[in-house]
Amino acid sequence: MMSYQIIPVTPFAQNCSLIWCDKTRQAALIDPGGDADKLIAAVKNQNVELTYILLTHGHLDHVGVAKVLAQHYNVPIWGPHLADKFWFDNLQQQCQMFGFEPVATFIPDKWLSQGEKVTIGLVELDVRVCAGHTPGHVVFIDHQQHLAWVGDVLFHRSIGRTDFPKGSFEDLIQSIRKELLVLDDDYLFIPGHGPTSTIGDERAHNPFIQ
Numbered sequence: 001m002m003s004y005q006i007i008p009v010t011p012f013a014q015n016c017s018l019i020w021c022d023k024t025r026q027a028a029l030i031d032p033g034g035d036a037d038k039l040i041a042a043v044k045n046q047n048v049e050l051t052y053i054l055l056t057h058g059h060l061d062h063v064g065v066a067k068v069l070a071q072h073y074n075v076p077i078w079g080p081h082l083a084d085k086f087w088f089d090n091l092q093q094q095c096q097m098f099g100f101e102p103v104a105t106f107i108p109d110k111w112l113s114q115g116e117k118v119t120i121g122l123v124e125l126d127v128r129v130c131a132g133h134t135p136g137h138v139v140f141i142d143h144q145q146h147l148a149w150v151g152d153v154l155f156h157r158s159i160g161r162t163d164f165p166k167g168s169f170e171d172l173i174q175s176i177r178k179e180l181l182v183l184d185d186d187y188l189f190i191p192g193h194g195p196t197s198t199i200g201d202e203r204a205h206n207p208f209i210q
Contacts, residue, residue: 010034021121028052031062056151057137058087060094076109084136132172133160
């Protein structure tokens with residue numbers, strides 16, 4: 001079984017998640033966009049062993065302190081898909097654009113592809129590429145517990161923005177339909193911002209995907 005704690009970070013209240021295997025206590029941070037001290041405290045308070053930094057896409061509010069934490073814990077950074085490399089190459093410009101403190105440019109240790117698996121203790125996460133908000137956006141799905149971390153693809157009653165460079169509304173809708181709406185109604189998803197929801201609730205009520 002897996003447990004998780006949602007930890008909002010950055011002025012954009014981005015939902016960073018600390019996830020861990022209950023049996024082994026191995027853990028990962030998904031989308032550590034900022035507030036490194038807060039995230040380090042959360043890892044300590046949960047008494048878990050961090051083994052990965054996982055990234056859904058290359059926007060600054062999702063990756064801002066990934067390198068700092070990877071060095072602090074001596075763990076690798078995995079994700080997103082290679083198509084988001086240009087966002088990592090332009091981290092300095094992102095800092096200026098969004099008014100963030102400068103962060104060092106970095107490249108993840110591993111780019112992820114459709115259908116890959118990430119193992120955290122006894123928990124396995126399925127990787128699916130969901131282009132649209134960014135071209136290399138990925139989501140992480142725990143099929144055993146019907147949980148998904150979807151970054152900025154899908155939100156409660158909304159969807160991700162597609163007005164950034166290389167964004168595509170058509171690709172985003174296709175990704176949601178092909179990769180997320182195929183899941184059972186009871187799958188709970190944790191978005192990049194805002195409240196959690198279920199696939200069934202969004203299937204029934206989200207005006208963007210009717």
